[in-house]
Amino acid sequence: MFPYLPQTEGDIKEMLEVIGANSVDDLFADIPDDIYRKEPLNLPKGISEYDVYKKMSALAQKNKRGVSFLGCGSYDHLIPSVVKHVIKQPTFYSAYTPYQGEISQGVLQSIFEFQTHICELTGLDVSNASLYDGHTAASEAITMALNTRKKADTVIISDTVHPHTLEVVKTFFSDNDVKFKVLQSKNYLTDLDELKKHLDESVAAVLVQTPNFFGYVEDLEGFADAVHENKSLFIISSNPMSLGVLKSQAEWGADIAIGDTQVFGLDKYFGGPTVGYMAATSKLMRKIPGRIVGQTVDKDGERAFVLTLQAREQHIKRERATSNICSNQALAALASAVYLSTVGWTGLKKAVELSSGKAHYLYERLTGECGFNPLAENDFLYEFTVTIPDARDVLKKLEEEGIFGGVPLSRFYPEMKDAVTIAVTEKRSKEEIDRLVDLLKRVVK
């Protein structure tokens, strides 16, 4: 009765005969009797495919979709149809990690192309096959810095970095004698003078994010010089969509670039799967964690791709490995690579241009005719933060109208009661934006 199990009664009988066992249960004789389970698991019995469909559909219906102005690390961008068609190819999604290079050239080449995309966007020399998400990528980047600056034990993180990144990193190093200094920003921008005060020989790395958590574009002029003079590593986290118009991490002088490619062809999917990206200078090549694909030749001299630099990895180095990462987000990374290949450089710039234009249109109306105060008057692209009185109630009312009007920052910082971060992507129409403004005018006293 189980379509995923092809053994017939006859097969089972024949197989048991070859094995020399009387019953399937005999094969489990090594399990001590006192723990061998005689009762069935306390779960419902199996059901038909159509019943699964109905149950999952009913579950899905308990979620509500809406016109989304939500951001803070996950964005509602357009996804070209080709993306989903490509990742549905069975030999992509039902493959394992490409250990056997000769029959995995397709997966390997697609990862090599992903690495190239990331290097091109960040301007840095080397990249890997992807990490779990942008937040955990920060932990890995900091590990690289600590392994490079072996005598240093302190990491400076700007307080404009996504608070979840900070939390994830703090959990990661909670048992490793690493000290964190959270750098206080000035007017929601990272302050170079403040950074300089904290730089000393104990500092292994400095992590900043641009556009930052509040949506503001950081001006990082002079940062790399200060960090490098101190012999520390400079890590910049960026929404990679912004790299279509903003300076790349390499142009700012970063040693390591990280972030999350959800913006490139991936569903929001309640936060995952997404893809953490990482790129670094060639000097750090052998310290990058995770899978890496390299180009080489086969025995006939033809171009071929293969997993390489594997001696770094945990199945070889075991407890001496510096990272335990062994999978990557391959299929999701493939989606991002297909997105970038499809839209190209002009498309990427266009997406930022459209999104930013719409965001600024909304911003003008909110701070103008609606009279909301911006959190700060800093440069931004397509995400910004404004103060809306009784934010949570207002957002609730918008939600009832089918609009997710923004992320209340009180979710992250209880004291920021009325701050709302709003993201506007190219997917939002003028009509939707105008409706948001009209509703806000109506519900805010």
Add this chain to the structure above:
Amino acid sequence: MNIPGDLKYTEDHEWIRVEGSVGYVGITDHAQHELGDIVYVELPEVDMEVEKDEEATSIESVKAAAPVNSPVSGKIVEVNEDLEDEAELINKDPYEAYIFAVELSDPSELDDLMDADAYKEFLEK
């Protein structure tokens, strides 16, 4: 297996050639053979202090990574930069391709090391 008579050896398959107060360190013919094609040698930092038997650096082949321990205590005074681009020199001539040189802080530590005959015997065990 090539085991030159004028060197001292460790149980971790390093060799050391002492010239005055400086010891040149590499891995033995046996070690390079076990590792196979060596693709990368991480060179330690000059001026770094190392303890006897402490991991000074590491060496990688396609399918393995091995630590290289310092046979003696002291300060690293030189590294073999040729290995940066040509790690395979170790495969070609493991006793020519030293990895780093240590200024010995306690020459008596050399007495703990094996000579060629003892190392040969150690390998045969």
Add this chain to the structure above:
Amino acid sequence: MSNKLIFELYSEGRVGYRFPEQDVPAKPVSEFISGGVKREKAASLPQVAEIDVIRHYTELASKSFGVDAGFYPLGSCTMKYNPKINEDVASFPEFADIHPLQSEETVQGMLELIYKTTESLAEITGMKWGTLQPFAGAHGEYTGMKLFKAYFKKTGDTKRTKVLVPTSAHGTNPASAHISGFDVEEVQADERGLVSVESLKEHLSDEVAGIMLTNPNTLGLFEKDIVEIAKLVHDAGGLLYYDGANMNAIMGKVRPGDMGFDVIHLNLHKTFSTPHGGGGPGSGPVLVGDKLIPFLPVPDVKKEGDTYVLDCSKPDTIGRISGFYGNIGVIVRAYAYILAMGSDGLKKASEMAVLNANYLKERLKATYHLAYDNTCMHEFVLSAETMKEEFGVSALDVAKALLDKGIHPMTIYFPLIVHEAMMIEPTETESKQTLDHFADVMLEIYKKAKDNPEQLKAAPVLTPVKRIDEVQAAKKPVLRWISE
């Protein structure tokens, strides 16, 4: 066949996607950001038409191999069939189009999914509660080790700095323990291929935080002393971690919680049929017994009446381990699988996995050397050591020969304690006919190894590329394409 990179198909003027027109009065972006932050150098991304994209990736797909294409007995990886209904339900927009920061009221389906999946996995493993946040098995191991740390911090027993790991363990075990701040001590296997109780006793002390085990172990053998092992570790004040990589052998037959384990991770991409995706995304849920519940990561999902809520108020939590809630898209598929199989189907799946493995083992053991001749669970390990000595044919050569037969090779050179290891895990979703075909091919390869080893060493010849030069790849790494 074209062998070009998508970057090499660049054609000035081509467009792969048309964005909607700007419909608001907007200034160009260059006018609202200051000059100093503007990008200077354009990225050399591909510029192709939509059909170029599709042709390119169809070509790449044709040069890949998945479970859908053929038998994939990759030991320790549980390459079972990925049911298609799972893909269909996972693409419901009411799942895919949900933002992680929507209000709780609008994500009740997601929270219920997380709650019920956690509940089901706890039942299957005999644990009490858990978290679905870990993105992969190794991430789950790391989470488990963090739970160890937090537990001993709470009990004040901080001198427990060592974690024991058998020599046969997956490489991620020692690596995960190490990055979480533990020192790793290896425990040898005995002549049965099992953890030696005697040697374990020697390792146990008040400095040991616990042990990481997989059961069945990586040789495919059930650790039959597990109850005694658990008692010894607990009596010594330690905890037991279960690496769920081999859970596919025991569903409904025995539960890690009943064996005495305190924390376990599962690989949904192995046991629960979600696609491996060419290396990910996976999912590595962690389930725990009562004493570790307070330390689970935040946010947790709770049920209050008929409503599900996110709970961040856990004073003893290890903290946040991922940006949001884990790989939810993978969890949807696993939950659909659990529904489809149910208590009876999951049990039968494990039974058939074990039957398939034992059948293959019987068919091959007269020809190939079986490392440990015993009833196996879901996988077994052959050794090519004697073949290598006699014919000069290694495990790698056998693997490459399989490629020409349209079969994905087994895992080779793991576990490390078996020389020239060939680890075979057929999984339950393969029919007797498939297993017989594989066995026949393996016997034929052996014959060829004996009669014509040189020909075998030239394999593969029918694949898109021939044997790959890995030395050159590692020596002079080329890790990206560079525009000319």
